[in-house]
Amino acid sequence: VMKHGKDYFTDKTPFTSMEHLAEAKAVIEETGKKYMVYFSERLHVESAVAAGDMIDKGAIGKVVQVIGLGPHRLSVESRPDWFFNKEQYGGILCDIGSHQVEQFLHYTGSTDGTIISSSVANYDNADHPGLEDFGQFSVVGNTGASGYHRVDWFTPDGLSTWGDGRTFILGTEGFIELRKYCNLGIKGAGGDHLYIANGEGEEHMQLAGKVGFPFFGQLIRDCIDRTETAMTQAHAFKAAELCIEAQEKAIVLASDGGRPAEIKK
Numbered sequence: 001v002m003k004h005g006k007d008y009f010t011d012k013t014p015f016t017s018m019e020h021l022a023e024a025k026a027v028i029e030e031t032g033k034k035y036m037v038y039f040s041e042r043l044h045v046e047s048a049v050a051a052g053d054m055i056d057k058g059a060i061g062k063v064v065q066v067i068g069l070g071p072h073r074l075s076v077e078s079r080p081d082w083f084f085n086k087e088q089y090g091g092i093l094c095d096i097g098s099h100q101v102e103q104f105l106h107y108t109g110s111t112d113g114t115i116i117s118s119s120v121a122n123y124d125n126a127d128h129p130g131l132e133d134f135g136q137f138s139v140v141g142n143t144g145a146s147g148y149h150r151v152d153w154f155t156p157d158g159l160s161t162w163g164d165g166r167t168f169i170l171g172t173e174g175f176i177e178l179r180k181y182c183n184l185g186i187k188g189a190g191g192d193h194l195y196i197a198n199g200e201g202e203e204h205m206q207l208a209g210k211v212g213f214p215f216f217g218q219l220i221r222d223c224i225d226r227t228e229t230a231m232t233q234a235h236a237f238k239a240a241e242l243c244i245e246a247q248e249k250a251i252v253l254a255s256d257g258g259r260p261a262e263i264k265k
Contacts, residue, residue, distance in 0.1 A: 002033040007223045009036045013098040014240045016090030018248075021240055028233060032226075036219060037236045041070065041099035041165060042106060046211035047178045047192040051169060055107055060171030060198055063108045066147045067168040068100040073155035074125075074133070084128040092120055092135035092151055094247040100149035101139070101246070102239035107169050110141025112238060118246040119253050124154070126257025134253070137246040161191065174198025 082088040118137035133153040165180040183189035192208040218230035
């Protein structure tokens with residue numbers, strides 16, 4: 001696409017291997033086109049957008065840690081065959097873990113990071129041995145901030161939405177919690193709940209329909225003006241790189257629907 005003179009916008013995950021990432025970087029260098037990624041768990045969630053704005057304005061001081069939880073509903077019957085082929089979907093940390101890496105970089109202001117530890121498992125899907133239904137990783141950014149992130153395919157059928165996605169952001173002068181898609185146990189509460197506590201007090205905001213999604217308009221302008229206001233190319237590629245690294249380094253905790261792995265001490 002880029003070689004034919006077009007900017008490219010893709011869903012997550014942008015790549016499933018370092019080789020694919022290197023190829024895209026080379027084409028960017030050759031063509032000057034954009035390779036942007038739809039990291040929807042931040043870009044298309046109003047409470048997540050608001051959290052970024054608050055952090056930029058210093059509402060909680062310097063961010064020192066991000067904890068991200070990204071549970072999803074598996075819905076096996078609706079999934080295509082490639083969904084269960086690790087070579088095609090990239091593994092759980094490369095797939096839905098990519099959202100978590102991107103949020104960590106954004107909220108901490110990090111431009112690079114190091115994966116400290118990562119692990120994956122197939123705990124409950126023996127019929128689909130290629131699927132990883134659980135994953136976690138720890139990361140440290142070049143700002144010194146740390147992150148812990150967990151993703152899984154264990155959302156129960158009784159939950160009102162596909163996943164109780166949450167983000168906890170700790171700053172030197174306060175903290176923020178995001179309850180993105182529901183407020184558990186409160187009927188009709190909807191999503192986009194932001195809780196903040198800092199030196200001025202504490203507050204709960206329900207932000208659905210009140211913030212909007214500025215990324216998309218900014219991206220259109222960036223394509224026209226050749227600017228980088230929506231997301232830098234370096235940021236998109238670094239998020240892609242770190243989620244692949246986490247996947248490649250991951251220890252397997254269990255496989256084949258729960259068979260414990262032998263982990264070297």
